[in-house]
Amino acid sequence: MALPVKEQLKYWGVAGALFLAIFWFLGGALLPFILGMAIAYFLDPVADRLEDNGFSRVWATVTITLIALVVFALMALLVLPEISQQAIALVNSAPEILQNLQTFLNGRFPSLMDETSTLRQSLMQLGETIQSKGGALLEGIVTSAMSLLNVVALIVLVPVITFYLLLDWDRMVAEIDKLLPRDHAPVVRRLAGEIDKTLASFIRGQGTVCVILGTYYAVALMLAGLQFGLVVGFLAGLISFIPYVGALVGGALALGLAVFQFWGEWWMIGIIAAIFFAGQVLEGNVLTPNLVGGSVGLHPVWLIFALSAFGTMFGFVGMLIAVPVAAAIGVLARYGIGQYMDSRLYKGLAGDAEE
DSSP: OOOOHHHHHHHHHHHHHHHHHHHHHHTTTTHHHHHHHHHHHHHHHHHHHHHHTTOOHHHHHHHHHHHHHHHHHHIIIIIHHHHHHHHHHHHHTHHHHHHHHHHHHHHHOGGGSSTTOHHHHHHHHHHHHHHHHHHHHHHHHHHHHHHHSOHHIIIIIHHHHHHHHHHTHHHHHHHHHHTSOTTTHHHHHHHHHHHHHHHIIIIIIIHHHHHHHHHHHHHHHHHTTOTTHHHHHHHHHHTTTSTTHHHHHHHHHHHHHHHHHSTTOHHHHHHHHHHHHHHHHHIIIIIIIIIIOSOOSOOHHHHHHHHHHHHHHHHHHHHHHHHHHHHHHHHHHHHHHHHHHTSHHHHHHHHHHHO
16 A cells, blocks of 8 residues: 555655755765766766667767767867956956046046046946956856866866766666555656656757857857957856846847947947847757757846855856756646646636536
8 A cells, every 4th residue: 555645745745855965965066977967867878879870888978978078178278278367358458448438438428428427437337347346256156166176176076976877777767666655657758758858858959058058159259359258158158058148148248249349340340240140040040959959948137046056055056957857847837737737726616517
């Protein structure tokens, strides 16, 4: 005889609370394992494809790991230092950029920019704040990254954890399936399948879209001669997983920089605008339909809320798990709503009369 629902909820509630407590206290220590799991999940379809083409699971995992290490090494040596340098230079250039804006406004609207003008004082304070706070922020990010993603975790732990997780991924899924409560196993499998579909569409598909768009924006802006083009393109690609936000933020930043750099050369400003317009056309008509597919049930507002909430509660580690947890909650919420719509609580006596 199955346990009553009230008893089941008690046991699962205790298990959930225990999990959250462990995650709360061990969040920083879990970072390499979360990164390894995310990378293994992302690469599992590639390993499955290689197996279909005759590779053993071991050789498929070894091949993927070697290629990934080479790509990461090239990125670390060639791209990341340049992005870091441009980001710091952009922060340090903020007062000069705002000074140029002040000069522009002074020429067009002299009454707004006298010595006692609130706008003039605000611009000066904004430039000083960006330079001081922005530099401290970048320094803090680098310091935090080095404390969290230390050399050992980055070079040794994450690749090793990813290798073993990728090697045993299918076996682990099978073992977890064996532990499912038999009464609820079919429902759990169905919900897990929906969560996996959502994550696969979003993380693998949208992640690929972000990489392609970030590369496109960075290369195109650099070829167009825009200062800080690499960091602007990288930022636009990084936040493109939230629809339209990447293009809006990156486009506004790029156009703002282009106005000061190419003032009077309107065709150059037009080229910068055209780069982001072409990126949106590429994303909307080619990348998203082919790599992400239709709606995956992750609304942009829900994503922003999940990132903010989990980032506040668990810091950097929380932001890493925000998207998969948001996807899981979304699937469970839709299941719960479906159950409610079929219940007596929703239908009441009218439902009995219709039946």
